[in-house]
Amino acid sequence: MVRPFGKKTFTVDVRKSIVRGHEPGAHPKILATQFGCSSSQIYRILKNNRDDDGVVHRQSPGRTRTTSRAMDRNILRACREDPRRTSTDIHVSVTSPNEPGPSRRTIRRRLQSKNRKARVEWAKQHLSWGPREWANHIWSNESKFNLFGTDGIQWIRRPIGSRYVPQYQCPTVKHGGGSVMVWGCFSNTSMGPLKRIVGTMDRYVYEDILEKTMRPWARANSGRSWVFQQDNGPKHTSGHVANWFRRRRVDLLEWPSQSPDLNPIEHMWEELERRLKEVRASNANQKFAQLEAAWKSIPMTVVQTLLNSMPRRFQAVIDAKGYPTKY
Structure with a gap:
């Protein structure tokens, strides 16, 4: 019998069987062959049985933790x-x-x-929140859209030996073709504005969007009682922006870090990408015009579907013990 690779873990019952098998005089090498392990493991089990006056299953303590609780x-x-x-x-x-x-x-x-x-x-x-609890929430985030192609991997099916045949190659644009960065938001009753971001979005640009774009729309569509959601990006959590929220008395939804799978707007960006998959843009202005038109055309049924998925998102995070989920 071929000895398996690595150390084998035995249950208490199997360990007892090894001890009983050794009592009539069976050699440890014979027992190792019978139980599919190394002779050294058999010797160790027999030694532990003598030292501990019985068969015990010792749990490995694992690697020592390098930091104290205080650290x-x-x-x-x-x-x-x-x-x-x-x-x-x-x-x-x-x-x-x-x-x-x-x-x-x-x-x-x-x-x-x-x-x-x-x-x-x-x-x-x-987890127990439903449409009623989420009714006054506004979801927001930023996203980048390329003028041409995608940042991800693009697969092409092609016959063997045709790697360099033009029809089986991905067309390219010099310098990547450019991209458009946008900020958007929505609620359970309305698609919010889609704002183009020119240049680098820092805390000052973000405050300007909140003051001149988000707040007027929110007051017109959600009245005075609404809760704003944003992730924990540095520009969102800066002291400058925090002062704006306090000054404007905007209620913020407490948001866990690294949780894009909990934010329904991430799926809204995917919806926008799908709607423009076959649409070409020759420049950034044209691309944004296409994005804005497609954004406004998204029906509220899509929004309701996303918001109805919230309990499933939460349960997925719980089941995954906090690790990323399919959402």
Whole structure:
């Protein structure tokens, strides 16, 4: 019998069988062949049986944790104080003469673990929410649309040996053909405005969009009682923008980090991409005009379908223990 690769884990019943098989005088090598393991494992089980006065199943303790609970709290506190801190910044912040700072990779793992727990907790808190609870919420985000092609991988089916035949190649545009960045929002009753972003979108550009585009539309379509959703991007959470929300008394939906799969507007961008899949644009102005027209033509049935999917999104996050989901 061929010995399997790696260490084999046995149940308590199997360990007892090995001990009983050895009592009549069976050699450990024979037992190793019978149970499909190495002789050293058989010797170890027999030794543990003598030392512990019985068969026990010892759980492997695993790798020793490199950070203390106090250090983990310091890492999370440093991140909360300034969400823009990099892992290097946090490493410098938590390092002390008494306890050397963890590696940058360890810091990222601790933060990712924290984010996953926060996602699960947030999903549980909102799992029972239905259309009534989401009725006054406004969903928002930014997205980039290429004038030509896609940023993702494009597959082409072609016969063997025809790799360089023109009809089986992806056409290209010099310098990638350009792109258009847009900001958009919607609610359960209306598609909101689609705003083109020219240049880099920083906190000042974002505040301008909130003041001149989002707020007038929200007051006209949702009255004075509405809740605004945004992700935790640096420009969204900057002190400058936070002051605007306080000054304008806008209620914000608390949002877990790294959670695009919880935001229905991500699927709205995909819907927009599908509607313009076969439509070509020769320049950025034409592309934005196409995007805006397609955005306005999206029926409210699409919005309702997305909002009705919210409980399923939340359950998927809970089932995945905070890891990314299919949404």
